[in-house]
Amino acid sequence: MLYGKPNLLFASRSDVMVLTPWLAPIIWNGTYNLDILNALFHLRRVRVGLTVFVIRKYKVFIKTLLQTAETFFMVGHKVHYYIFTDDVQAIPNLSLKEGRHLVVLNISGYKRWQDITMRRMQLIRDYSSQKFINEVDYLVCLDADLKFMDHVGVEILSNVFGVIHPGFFGESRQVFTHERRNYSAGYIPEDEGDFYYTGCFFGGRVEEVYKLTNFCHNAMMEDKAKNIEALWHDESYLNKYFLYHKPTKLLSPEYAWNDYYGSPNVVKRKRLVHVPKDYAQVRD
Numbered sequence: 001m002l003y004g005k006p007n008l009l010f011a012s013r014s015d016v017m018v019l020t021p022w023l024a025p026i027i028w029n030g031t032y033n034l035d036i037l038n039a040l041f042h043l044r045r046v047r048v049g050l051t052v053f054v055i056r057k058y059k060v061f062i063k064t065l066l067q068t069a070e071t072f073f074m075v076g077h078k079v080h081y082y083i084f085t086d087d088v089q090a091i092p093n094l095s096l097k098e099g100r101h102l103v104v105l106n107i108s109g110y111k112r113w114q115d116i117t118m119r120r121m122q123l124i125r126d127y128s129s130q131k132f133i134n135e136v137d138y139l140v141c142l143d144a145d146l147k148f149m150d151h152v153g154v155e156i157l158s159n160v161f162g163v164i165h166p167g168f169f170g171e172s173r174q175v176f177t178h179e180r181r182n183y184s185a186g187y188i189p190e191d192e193g194d195f196y197y198t199g200c201f202f203g204g205r206v207e208e209v210y211k212l213t214n215f216c217h218n219a220m221m222e223d224k225a226k227n228i229e230a231l232w233h234d235e236s237y238l239n240k241y242f243l244y245h246k247p248t249k250l251l252s253p254e255y256a257w258n259d260y261y262g263s264p265n266v267v268k269r270k271r272l273v274h275v276p277k278d279y280a281q282v283r284d
C-alpha cells in the first residue's frame, strides 16, 4: 500500500471540529485517505447492508435511490440492499454491479405516516437479529427520499454512527428541536445534547444497530402507552439514544444535505441529498 506519509504537524481541516470531546471522529471532506480505508476494509471483506422503507406512495423514490447508490455507495465492496415494502411488484428489478444484491422484504405497513416512520425501528431490530446478523457486518439505515450525488464509502463505517442534521450544525442547544417534555421517553433537558442528529441516516455494526433500534422502539412504545409521541418521532428517540450512548463516529452534514440550506462554505461536497417532495402528495 503506497501513500504519502501522514504529517502530525498538519491539520486536515482548520475550519470545523473533526473530533468530538468523547474522541469520535467527525467525517468531513479532506480528513481521510480513501485508498487506505478501502484497502483495510477489503482485507476484512466487509459486507454492508443498506435498509430502506418504501411504504405506500414512497415507492416513487426507490429507483433514484438505488440507481445513484450503484454509482456512489460503497463502490467495490459487497452490498445488500434491503428494501422493506408493502408492494413487492413495485420495486424495480435493476441490474446491479458484481457483489451487490437486492433483497425485497414484504411487510404490511401502517396507516399513519408517523407510524410508518417510527416502526422502522422495530422492523430493523427484528430483522437484525433474525437475518441481517447472518448476512452483513454493518447496516446503513436510510430514508427513501434521498439520492446519492457523490461518494459515500467505508469512511462512514464504525460501531455506531449518526449524521449531523444539516439544519442545526451551527446552532445552540436552545434551537435544537429535541423532545422537551420531561414525561416523554425522548426527553432531553435544555442543558444537555451535543448535536442534533438526523433521523434519515444512521448505522453501525449489526449488533449495535440492534441495540439502538431496540432502545428507540421501546421508548416509542413507552410513550405510546401514555398516549404521546415525541416531537420528531423516531428522530427524537434516536437523539435521546445518542445522548447517553455516544456514537463512535459522526458524519458531517455532507452526508444528509438538503438544498433548502443552501451552500455553506464548510460543506465542500453534497454526498447524499434530499429529493424535494410534495408532502400532501406522498403522505396522503
Ligand SMILES: CC(=O)N[C@H]1[C@@H](OP(=O)(O)OP(=O)(O)OC[C@H]2O[C@@H](n3ccc(=O)[nH]c3=O)[C@H](O)[C@@H]2O)O[C@H](CO)[C@H](O)[C@@H]1O
Residues within 6 Å of the ligand: 052, 053, 054, 055, 056, 057, 058, 113, 116, 117, 142, 143, 144, 145, 165, 198, 199, 200, 201, 232, 233, 234, 235, 236, 282, 283
Ligand atoms: C431528513 C430527516 O431528518 N428525516 C427525518 C424526518 O422527516 P422526513 O420528512 O424526511 O420523513 P419522511 O417523510 O421521509 O419519512 C421517513 C421515511 O419513512 C418512510 N415512509 C414514510 C411515510 C410513508 O408513507 N411511507 C414511507 O415509506 C420512508 O422511508 C421515508 O423516507 O423526520 C422523520 C420523523 O418525523 C424521520 O425521523 C426522518 O428520518
Ligand SMILES: [Mn+2]
Residues within 6 Å of the ligand: 143, 144, 145, 200
Ligand atoms: Mn425523509
